[in-house]
Amino acid sequence: MLIRLIGSVRADIDGRVHRITAPKLACVLAALAVQPGNPVEIPELISRVWGxxxxxxxxxxxxNYTARLRAVLRDTDRVHIRKTRSSGYLLDTDPNHIDLHRIRALTARADREAERGDLAAALQSWREANDLARGEALLGIHGRWAEDQRSLLRTEQLKLWxxxxxxxxxLGHHDTVINELTQIVARQPLAEPLVKHLMLAQYRCGQAAAALESFETVKRQLRDHLNAYPSPQLQHLHQLILNHDPELTAPINVARSIQPQPVRPIPAQLPADTIGFTGRDADAEQLFTAVTNHPVIAIDGMAGVGKTALxxxxAHRLASEFPDGQLFLDLRAYTHNVSPLASDTALAQLLRSVGAEVPDNKKERTAAWRTETSERKMLLVLDNANSAEQLHPLVPNGSGCLTIITSRRRLVNLPEARHISLHPLSPAQSARIFAMEAGLPEGQPGVDDIASVCGHLPLALRIAASRLRNRPSWTPEDLLSRLTGGQAPLRELDGTGHGLMAAFELSYRGLDATARSLFRRLSIFPASxxxxxxxAAVLAGASLDSADMALKQLLDDHMLQAFAPGRYRMHDLLRDYAAALMTDSAERDAAWLRLADRYVRQAWRALEFITPHSRDWARLVSPADSHxxxxxxxxxxxxxxxxxxxxxxxLTQQAFRSGLDEYVIDLCIPIQGYLLRQGGGSDIRLPFAEMGVSAARRLNDLTAEARLTNYLGIYHSDLGDIRTSTPHFQRAVTLWREIGNSAGEVAALNNIANIEANSGMANAALPLYQTAIDISSREGLTSQEIHIRITAAGQYYKLERLxxxxxxxxxAERLIDPxxxxxxxxRLWFQRGSILCESGDLAAAERLFNQVVEYARENQVPDMLISGQWGTAQVCLQRGDYSAALxxxxxxxxxxxRWYLPYxxxxxxxxxxxxxxxxGDFDSSIDCLRNAIAISDRIGARRASAQARESLAELLLKRDISESLKLLASAQQLYAAGGYPQQTRIERRLSELSLNDPHVTPATGKEKPCSFES
Structure with missing residues (x-):
């Protein structure tokens, strides 16, 4: 049992390592462990953790933290976290169960043994202490208290060394320790006692020149950093070396009660950690957690995503846990102009790194490597791997070893590994990295946009930051302008040819021919x-199975990202790269046409269910059904x-720009048919209808022009622009009649009738509906007859002709196929519900309206949802449940x-x-009604305007009789124009008011002129 504070904070319990990866949680354990058995009061503990x-x-x-720590320590009865009576916590354990205190106990014992003259025994104790003390303390914990502890431990560590x-x-072990001292002094160049030991070891090993160079190095470092000179002891040793003084000769005939350890290189090959490493906290925590139970960690991700950096x-954070060394090997799977490193060559490098002989027989190297690592605690980073086959011989055999692998591929054939896939950073993380790398303050304008253009990819962010940092005259806006200018951002980020395009090229070359072809052609497909x-099958011109295999290869090589089972997207920068590879216009055009044909077929198939009618479009496209x-x-x-x-x-926009008018029409019509059923003034309805009409006129295709002209009218009608919509419908009627297409004529007549109805002219609308119904019935246009009968029923309801x-x-119900x-x-449920509500059967009406709402929500039909909610509110108003109606x-x-539907x-x-x-909120009610009047007057909705005026007039009777009467009179005129029976009700109301006010004229609601006697 050992709680470790040197390195990352962790607990070794019965051979199992429990890493405390959360920094604050680790700080709590460390704050208690530095003084085991002694309480730490809560204010002091809070100060240590949060400052x-x-x-x-x-x-x-x-x-919560102490509860989590107790859960970590529950497998041992040798350590307990206890709450004290004085409102604090203490760690109840033998100090020998904490590495820091065990180190101190061993060094104290060594000091006593040295004082007794038993230098050999003292050396053994110091060695045990040093094995525990390797590395920086409290890794990953920030704050003043943690830094103070690290400073104290560095001092103790220097004394130990x-x-x-x-x-x-x-004891004459200079040849044994010279390598260790060289490595330590490289990390602690100002530690003069260690420099002194190194100089003496070098001299005794016959390296007098190296000893003198070590002195000059420390002298220079002291001057540059501290403006100081070497100590008198170091200067004295320097002089002795210059004079080759016999005093420096190694001790002779020293009784060696212990043998020097055999020379065993301790490799420290890790490249430098990324300065200011950030943005991968969750991935790093996942890795540190996985290390507890997995000796092999495989990190995969697309080029430039930051695999090696993580x-x-x-590795740097974990290095202190592996006292036998840290190895780093680039396997060169994705390195320019260099072949991937063969396993036998890699084994030779690894064996030499640990000082082992390299067998000439390549097959024997794997066994030799496993033997060398069987009893070592080593950390191995295998970077840039190609395949599981390349890696299998390289993974160390020892249970005390950890291997971290990076690859652009998912190494699915490496089952012993814990796999961690990296994805592009979040927008906030990528902006932070760019700002830090570029030396900009947080929140600098343009930074978020640059991060977005870089696709939140760490390599792209660092290249962009480097460009900005090395061009002092540029601002972030200048860089953004270059990235979003004429050329693709990928070329701007490629720099001298060793940037993103070069990195992507290596991944691309690793694909087979089918996957490469598909990768290029996917650039045709919209990014969103x-x-x-x-x-994939359509673009590749291949079978579904072949396309599926190619997709999986692209996914495994991180050339695609999976967003759901069987659904993928391509990173924006990879898309730019794929587009740059698409240099064969014939290949591009053929793939585009196959894609467009496929979507035409699919869109019309979907439209047949959404708007059932016979397809009257002549050009048929027939891609393979399997696609x-x-x-x-x-x-x-x-x-x-x-x-x-x-x-x-x-596809429609591309077809329009390329003059492919048949495709424009074949795509515009189903788009309009779908959007029509969604309601609202969608931004794309107008431009796509106009594109379709233009294409139809260029082809002189009256059928297409009629249908798309009709859609133009519907768009303007939905916006309440009756003056613009009516001519489009009238043009559509003319075209349909010229063609002899009854279905089209019915649709256009229905739309003109709707215009009249929405304008509050029910008397004008009903004959048009009836004409459309008669044509539909005669020609067997069942779907249209159903639609128009339900619409006409709505107008009869408004006329109170239930x-x-x-x-x-x-x-309509008899014709409907459910x-x-x-x-x-x-739609029929809604109209039935309205009639039932008006008739007083509120329960039945409510059931139907609820069914309308449920369907609309499940199928995302906004105008139908709004109508269902309107019906529900009507029921509530009838019941007097005004809160629910509100x-x-x-x-x-x-x-x-979200949907512009003014009516x-x-x-x-x-x-x-x-x-x-x-x-009782009369003022708010008045505001609502005035708003309704303004909207209805603008769109010419007479009945809605009359309803709002009538309601407002009743509210204003006691406030402003004059305005109230004018509103009633205008409402009566609007109802009368449309033939609505409500005009009679208002006439009676005006008559009632005139009896109480002799100045009111019943017929008009105007005040009578007053006469004055002289």
Whole structure:
């Protein structure tokens, strides 16, 4: 049992290492372990852990930390964390169970043995202490208290080394310790006692020149760093060496009660740790946790993601736990103009590093390496590995060894390894790294954008930072301009040819021919959309199985990233690289056409479920069916469109720019059909409809022009722009009639009727609906007949002709196929619910409205969701549950912030005002109604405007009789224009008010002129 404070904080319990990777948690254990058996009061413990700025909940956090530490120590009864009566904590254990105190006990024993003259026994004790004291203390713990402890321990460590190597030299072991002293002095160049020992060992080993050079080195270091001179003792030794004084000769006939240790090189080959290493805290903690149970850690990730940096950072933190050395070997799997290092060559290098003989027979080297490592505690970093086959012979055999591997590939055939995959950094982490590397303050303008252009890739960030740092005249905005200018950012970041493109090229060369071809062609696919095996098969012109294998290779080599099972994306910088490789225009064009054909077929298949109708488009495309993902239901279609909408947009834009008008039309129509069912003024509806119309006119295709002109009218109608929409619908009717297409004519007539209805002209709308219904019935256009009957029922409901409304709903319901016409059935539920609510059957109405809301939420249909919520609010208003009605109305308005549907907004505002009146909030109700009037007047919605005016007039009767009467009069005129029966109700209301006020004219609501007698 041993609690270790030297190196990273950990507990060795019965041969199992428990690393405390969380810095604050480790600090709690260390703060208690430096004084075992003695209580540390809570204020002092908080100060040691957090310094002068602890969190307000520090006491509670401490309680949690001690509970976690007790869980770590639960497997031993030799250490306990106890709460003291004086409100503190103590670590109840024998000090000998803590490395720091065991080191101090051993050095104290050694001092006593040396005083007795038993130098050999003292040396043995110092050696034991030194084995425990290798490395920096409290690694990973920050703060003033931890730094003070480290400083104290460095002093104790220097004294230990001074005594240890002094004894070694006194016993004539200069040839044994010269290598160790050389390494230590390289790390502690100003430690004069150790320099003195090194100089003496060098002289005794016949290296007088080296001893004199060591003196000159320390002399220079002291002058440069401390403005001081070497101590008199060191100067005296220097003079003795110059004079070859016999006093320096090694002791003769010294009784050696212990034998010197055989010369055994302790390699320290780790390259320097990354300065200011940051951004990988979670990955580092995952690695340190894995080390406890896994002797092999494999880090994989794309080129430039920071695999080697993490491996070296972890290796430096763990180095003190491996006293037999740290090895680093570049296996050169991805190194320019150099072949990967063969396993037998790598074994030869490793064996030489540990001072072992290298067998001539290459097959014997693996056995020799395993023998050498069987009893050592060594750390091995194998960087830039190619495959599991390359690695198997190199992994040390000893249970006390740790191997950290880095590779651009997922080493799936290395089952003994714990695999850690690195991904690009978060935006905040990458901005921090760039700012630090470039020497910029945090929050500097432009830094976040540069980090984004660099794809949050550490290598790209460091290259960009280096460019900025080495060009003093540049600002971050200048660098950003270059990165986002004419050429791809990848070329700007490639520098002299040893940057990102060079790194990516090595990964690309490692792919087989099919994967390379697919990688290039994936640059055609939009960046924001997921890649699946169907897309890959189309682009590659290959079978699904072949494409799937290529995708898996790209994934294993980190040329793709997986976002969900079977769905992938490519990093932006890799996409730039793939596009740069696509130099064959014929290859690109063929792949693009296959992709466009596939998406045309898929989009029309999905549209058949979303808007059932006969496809009247002449050009048929027939890519291989195996390349099509299955769309066999409305739910499949509604899931497919939003996932692939970005691809459809991208393909349409490319087709329009390239003059491929047939593709423009074939893509625009399903896009419009889908977006129409989603409601709202989507930003892409107008430009894509206009592109489609332009393409149709260039082709002189009247069918396409009619359909897309109709979509243009719908877009403007949804925005409430009736003046613009009507001419488009009228043009569509003309074109459909010229072609002789009844389905198109019905659709356009229905849309003109909708314009009249939304304008509050129900009397004008109903004949148009009836004409469309008659054509649909005659021509067998079932889906359209269902749609128009349900729409017409809504107008009869507004005219309070509930019998006629129910008649059309009954007719529609008999025609509906519940599977094929599911959305039409939901529309019918809404209209039935409205009638039931008006008739007073609130429970039945509520059930139907709830079904509408449930469907709309599951299928993400915003306008239908808003309508369902409107129906729910109507039921609540009828019941007098104004709070619930208020909530439903507010939900509608929140949804309408994302979808520009002004008519629905008017309806929701009127409903909200009624709920507010019921709750006594008259001022808010007035504001809502004035807003509704403004919107309805702007879009020409007469009925909505009349409703809002009528409601506002009633609220203002006691405040402003004049405005109230004017509002009622205008409402009466608006109702009358549309043929709505509410005009009669308002006429009666005006008559009632005129009886109470002789100045009111019943017919107009205007005040009578007053006469004055002279």
């Amino acid at each position: 002068h700025q602890p969190p307000e909940t520090a006491v509670g956090i401490l309680y 001074t005594n240890l190597y002094g004894a070694e030299l006194a 491996a070296l950072h972890a 959309s997921d890649i699946d095996k169907f897309v 099509l993902s299955m769309i066999d239901s409305l739910s499949d279609a509604e899931a497919w469109f939003p996932r692939h909408l970005g691809v459809l947009e991208n 019998g006629d409304a129910s008649f059309h709903l009954d007719k 599977v094929r016409h599911r959305r039409q059935l939901v 909530t439903s109305a507010q939900q509608q308005l929140e949804a309408l912030e 629905l907004k008017c309806r929701a505002l009127i409903q909200l005002s009624r709920a507010q009146v019921g709750l």
